[in-house]
Amino acid sequence: MIDRLIEDIVRKQSPICVGLDTKFDYIPADFLSREYSMNPLQYAASNIFQYNCTLIDAIADIVPAVKVQAAYYEMYGCEGMKAFHDTIVYAKNAGLVVIADVKRNDIGATATAYSSAYLGRTKIGDEEIPVFDADFATVNGYLGTDGIAPFVEDCKKYKKGIFVLVKTSNKSSGELQDLKIEGKTVYERMADFVEQWGSECVGKYGFSAVGAVIGATYPEQAEKIREAHPGLFVLIPGYGAQGGSAQGLVPNFDKKGLGGIVNNSRAILTAYQNEKYAGMQFDIAAREATLNMQRDILDTFDKNGIAYE
Numbered sequence: 001m002i003d004r005l006i007e008d009i010v011r012k013q014s015p016i017c018v019g020l021d022t023k024f025d026y027i028p029a030d031f032l033s034r035e036y037s038m039n040p041l042q043y044a045a046s047n048i049f050q051y052n053c054t055l056i057d058a059i060a061d062i063v064p065a066v067k068v069q070a071a072y073y074e075m076y077g078c079e080g081m082k083a084f085h086d087t088i089v090y091a092k093n094a095g096l097v098v099i100a101d102v103k104r105n106d107i108g109a110t111a112t113a114y115s116s117a118y119l120g121r122t123k124i125g126d127e128e129i130p131v132f133d134a135d136f137a138t139v140n141g142y143l144g145t146d147g148i149a150p151f152v153e154d155c156k157k158y159k160k161g162i163f164v165l166v167k168t169s170n171k172s173s174g175e176l177q178d179l180k181i182e183g184k185t186v187y188e189r190m191a192d193f194v195e196q197w198g199s200e201c202v203g204k205y206g207f208s209a210v211g212a213v214i215g216a217t218y219p220e221q222a223e224k225i226r227e228a229h230p231g232l233f234v235l236i237p238g239y240g241a242q243g244g245s246a247q248g249l250v251p252n253f254d255k256k257g258l259g260g261i262v263n264n265s266r267a268i269l270t271a272y273q274n275e276k277y278a279g280m281q282f283d284i285a286a287r288e289a290t291l292n293m294q295r296d297i298l299d300t301f302d303k304n305g306i307a308y309e
């Protein structure tokens with residue numbers, strides 16, 4: 001899956017992932033259905049799914065991937081998780097690579113169950129059934145190797161991928177991640193682990209399907225990690241609403257524009273509320289915002305001698 005993601009990035013000239021962190025409140029009033037017979041959670045979830053489908057239709061030709069953030073579906077209960085599932089199916093059918101942003105982990109046995117849910121198969125009798133069946137999942141590596149191993153096994157078995165939290169984009173990420181142990185920060189140690197965990201999942205472009213999450217808000221840390229780990233593929237959240245800039249993304253990428261994919265959620269989902277896109281329907285505004293992000297990144301790449309072949 002890492003090779004396909006890289007090929008789609010190059011083909012679309014777009015190292016961009018649109019984040020479907022779809023809150024009911026983000027949906028414009030004139031898009032909401034008039035089907036009032038459902039209970040409130042059902043109503044919210046069904047509108048969220050319809051919103052996602054319209055948005056996916058608007059951006060599927062200009063980005064390689066979407067990231068579906070589970071929290072925004074879990075908050076609407078079972079109906080929300082159905083919308084999460086149906087969104088994954090719809091996005092895959094639209095030709096997109098899907099990242100399930102679930103940040104899961106636990107002890108080995110329980111991590112196996114999580115991995116079955118999001119990447120692998122659930123065994124019932126003799127049958128092995130795909131459940132959410134995303135292409136990638138985000139995971140938390142801070143439980144250590146036994147919590148990650150089941151995900152890595154499913155990456156190999158089903159040609160999937162994971163992104164392990166290394167240096168997160170949030171303000172307080174340094175409280176723990178920047179602490180030093182034996183001369184290295186915690187996030188540098190985590191990057192070492194990620195490379196080790198993914199050593200048997202390296203694809204034909206030299207990047208492993210076991211990748212890292214590094215926030216766009218920490219370019220210096222990204223540079224350090226990249227120097228030590230040239231084969232680490234990176235999911236980069238934090239561009240847009242969190243203030244990450246295109247210049248700050250540069251350390252993650254090699255001269256061919258490979259090495260990562262940049263997520264943007266709120267600034268695309270709610271672009272129609274931005275005065276820059278005033279009067280546009282939400283899907284048209286989202287497409288415009290995505291195209292502007294693409295221009296911003298490609299122009300910055302150009303200035304830094306980075307170009308897709």
Ligand SMILES: O=C(O)c1cc(=O)[nH]c(=O)n1[C@@H]1O[C@H](COP(=O)(O)O)[C@@H](O)[C@H]1O
Nearest residue numbers: 069138168169213215237241242264265266
């Ligand atoms: O794993 C992630 O995707 C993630 C890691 C991280 O360090 N920071 C981070 O913002 N994220 C996610 O990336 C998205 C960022 O959303 P926006 O700030 O709206 O673009 C959210 O879904 C976050 O949960």
